[in-house]
Amino acid sequence: MTAARGTPSPPDVATVSLDAREVVKRYGRHGFGNRRSIAAVDHVSVSLQPGKTIAIVGESGSGKSTLTRLLLNLEGVDAGEISFNGVSLQRMSSEQRRAYRQSVQLVFQHPQQSFNPMLTIGGSILDALRLRDDLSRREKQQVCGELFELVGLDPAMGERRRREVSGGELQRAALARALASQPKLIVLDEPTSALDASIRGQIVELLLQFQARSDLGYLVVTHDMRLVQLMAGHVMVMYLGQIVEEGPTEEILRRPRHPYTRSLIEAASLEGERVRAVVRGEVTTLAEDYQGCRFFDRCPFARKKCLQPQELAVTDDDRHVRCWRWRDVESVARETEVI
Amino acid sequence: MTVRERVSERAGVAPGLRIRNLWVDIGKGAGAVHAVRGVDIAVQQGARVGVVGESGSGKTMTALAVLRVLPSTARVLEGEVTLGEADLFSLSNREMASVRGRQISIVFQNAKSALNPVFPVGEQISTVYRRHLGGSRSAARARAVEILEAMGIPEPARTAHLFPHELSGGMAQRVMIAMALVCEPAILLADEPTTGLDVTIQAQVLDVIATSLKRRSTSLLLISHDIGVVRGMCEELVVMYAGEVVESGALENILSNPHHPYTAGLIEAFMATDKPHYIPGHVPTLRRTFIGCSFADRCPLANETCRTIRPELRQLADARLVACHRAEQVGRP
Secondary structure, X not given: XXXXXXXXXXXXXXXXXXXXXXXXXXXXXXXXXXOOEEEEEEEEEEEEOOOOEEEEEOOOXXXXXXXXXXXXXXXXXXXXXXXXXXXXXXXXXXXXXXXXXXXXXXXXXXXXHHOOOOOOHHHHHHHHHHHOOOOOHHHHHHHXXXXXXXXXXXXXXHHOOHHHOOHHHHHHHHHHHHHOOOOOEEEEEOOOOOOOHHHHHHHHHHHHHXXXXXXXXXXXXXXXXXXXXXXXXXXXXXXXXEEEEEEEHXXXXXXXXXXXXXXXXXXXXXXXXXXXXXOOOOOOOOOOOOOOOOOHHHOOOOXXXXXXXXXXXXXXXXXXXXXXXXXXXXXXXXXXXXX | XXXXXXXXXXXXXXXXXXXXXXXXXXXXXXXXXXXXXXXXXXXXXXXXXXEEOOOOOOHHHHHHHHOOOOOOOEEEEEEEEEEOOEEHHHOOHHHHHHHEOOOEEEEOOOHHHHOOOOOOHHHHHHHHHHHHHOOOHHHHHHHHHHHHHHOOOOOHHHHOOOOHHHOOHHHHHHHHHHHHHOOOOOXXXXXXXXXXXXXXXXXXXXXXXXXXXXXXXXXXXXEEOOHHHHHHHOOEEEEEEOOEEEEEEEHHHHHHOOOOHHHHHHHHHHXXXXXXXXXXXXXXXXXXXXXXXXXXXXXXXXXXXXXXXOOOOEEOOOOOEEOXXXXXXXXXX
C-alpha cells in the first residue's frame, strides 16, 4: 500500500505505549562536601497510550517537569524503568530509538523560547521533518504546507521568524512541528499557560481534534485545573516528587481525597465569595531521611500518624490516594462544592 | 500647601483616584504603538476596582502612566490623572516622588526582579519608610519587621536580614506588598501581583492583600488577566481591550450579565469547563487605528455600523458603562 504523502504508515507496531515503572530521579544538593540528594521524582509509575489523555498536576517543585524529561529520555532514571513498546529506553537499538523519537513528541510551554530565532517558522518545521526519511525534499516542503493548513495557519507564515508572529500563532506552529514526525504520543508541557485567555480554547480545540482524528495520546503537564477538566480523562496529582492522588478526572475534581488535591482545586476555583488561603506555608525541602507524609507541614488534616510513611493506596473504587485520612478529607470536601 | 495636604484635603480621609481620557503612545512616527486610547477609570475612596484584559490591552501602561513611571519610549499624549484635588501630571518630579510610595504604591508581577538584589529586604522596606515619614533608623527597622509580620511572613525579624534571592517567589511577593503598604498609602496599584505564583501561594498572597487593605480601608486598583483573581478581590470591574475600556461597572452585574461581546466571550473562555470556548482571531496590533469598533473583527454580532462608527462608552440602566453599539443584544435587559 502506498500511503498518501501526508500520512505515511505509522511505526510497525500495532499499539504504541510508553510506560514508566517506579521511576526515581535524584538530584544532588550543591555544596562542598555535601553528598546529600533529594528525589525529584520518587517511585512514579505512569503509562501513556494512544487515544488517551493523562494530566499531571502539581506546583513548582512537584517533579512534574523532571518526570517529562525522563519520559522523553532527556535524562536517565536513577531507579525503575521506562520502556517504549516494552523495550527499556536504556537498552534500545538505534532503530528502536529512532522509532521512539518519531513516536513521542513534546510541545513546550513558551513557544517564543522553543523556536530557533535564526530559522523561519517553516524552516523549523522542515527541520523536524528530518525524522521522516521516507520523503524527498520536495515532498517535505509539501507536507510542511499541509501541516500549516492543519493547525489553521496561513502558509505565508512559514516565511516569518518567531518574533514576527503572535504567541497563539507560534503555539500553533509548535503543534505543527510536533505533528511533523507523525507521533502517537505527545507530551504537552503547560500548552496554554503562555497564551491569552480568549485564545487558549483555540489550542485546546485543535488538540482535541487531532486526538479524535489520529488517535493521539497526550500527557498534559499543567497546574490549570480547567485545562485538566477539558482535556484529560485521568489525572495524577504530584507533590514533592510523589504521586499523592490519581484517578478519573471527574471523580477527583468532584470528590478529592488528598488534602493537597483539595487545596489545589479550591485555590483554582472561580466560585466562592472570597479568596481563601486553604493551606498554609509553602513547598519545603525535606530532610533526606524524612519518611512521613510530605504535605505534613501544610496540611489542615495532619495527625501524628502522618509522620509515618504513607503508601499510595488503592481505595475501594480503584482510585489511588496517599493519605490515611482520605475519608475525612472527602467528606469535608463534599460539603463545599468546588468547581 | 504641601502636596500631601493637597491630595488629602481632609485629614484622615483617603482621596480617590481619577483617570480621565488617558492616551499613551509607545514609540514615535509610523511604528508608534497606541497602547492606551482614551481610558477613564475612577477609584473612589476605599473602593476595590479590578482591571481585566489580555496582553496588549493597555492595562499595565495605564498603571505606569498614573505613577509617571512609563518607560522612556512611551509618553502621555493626553489626559488627566487626579488624586483627590491634586493633578498628578502637573506636579514637579520632586512632588511626584513624594506621592509615589506614600499616597499611591504599586506592586509588580515579578517581585524578585523588582526588589534590589544587593540590599536585605528589611532595609529596603525601612528605607522607603524613612524616606517618606522620617524617624530614626531603629524605629523604621521595627516598622519593617512589624509589617513583614502582618504579611504573614514567618520569623519576620530573621527574614528582614535576607536578600531577595534567598526568598521564595511567594515570600518575595509578600515583601513587595509590605514595601508598598509600609507608609499606608491611600491607593495600592497591583499589577498581576500573583501571576507566576503557584495556585495555593496565590491564594495566600491575595488573602494578605485583602486583609491588609481592609484594615486601613486602602483603595485598590488590581490589574489582572485572570477573572478569578479579580472576582475574589474587587467590587468593581473595568474590562479593557486594545487600549480602551469596553465595559465597566459593578463586578457581579458584569460577570452575571455582560453587555459587551468581548466581556461575554472572555467570561465564557474562563468559566467554561464543558468544552473549550474561545474568541476567534487574536488581539489586534495597536499600531493601527480603528475606524469603527476595535473588537469588530472578532465579534459575532458586528455589523456595518460597528465597522464604521467608533462606539463611545455609554451608560446603561444599571449604571454600568459599555462601549458597544449592540450592547442591548448581548446582555439581558
